[in-house]
Amino acid sequence: QVQLEQSGAEVKKPGASVKVSCKASGYTFTSYVIHWVRQAPGQRLEWMGWINSVNGNTIYSQKFQGRVTFTRDTSANTAFMELSSLRSEDTAVYYCARDLVLIPAAMGAFDLWGQGTTVTVAS
């Protein structure tokens, strides 16, 4: 079954960091770029950036530049998103999503999504 399986919900204090994992199965992990998208309560979806699962190259949304890091472990078919210096506004559901087209291209539309990881930032 083709899927992206994300790690479980997290509760963090302001100033802390969180690391979310996204494990791919049912397809060749290194064939597609993985994007990260978040959705704060009642807000629109917000693209955070992507990681090229082949070479690890990343592109980050300017909004998150300096605070977010994407990595991947090709041996485990898993991508990771780490967000630091957390604040209450980072409370959201974080999704990983697969790009629609094969590497080396990236379209920016997402045909496979993880189930989402809820991150709550509260003191």
Next chain:
Amino acid sequence: EIVMTQSPATLSVSPGERATLSCRSSQSVSRNLAWYQQKPGQAPRLLIYDASTRATGIPARFSGSGSGTEFTLTISSLQSEDFAVYYCQQYNNWPPGTFGQGTKLEIK
């Protein structure tokens, strides 16, 4: 950054009827536009990309049209499972790829 604006915010339609959802971009995105469906507690699901191409497994009752700055998602005969929130997303000028604020399609 391109701003995507969807209308209406909420659309009330009876099952079996047609629903028409609109999406406007603040500048031209050519045909680089996608539509997603999201149900409560679920991840978004890709319906349409390149403005009018249905994604794999999407029923023919879903259709997309438009180019430039004006786009439409039409659901020809609403089924009970179609009541959800719909988002448009441009991927012409990115980063970042930007989403609309969503249209909630509810049962009338």
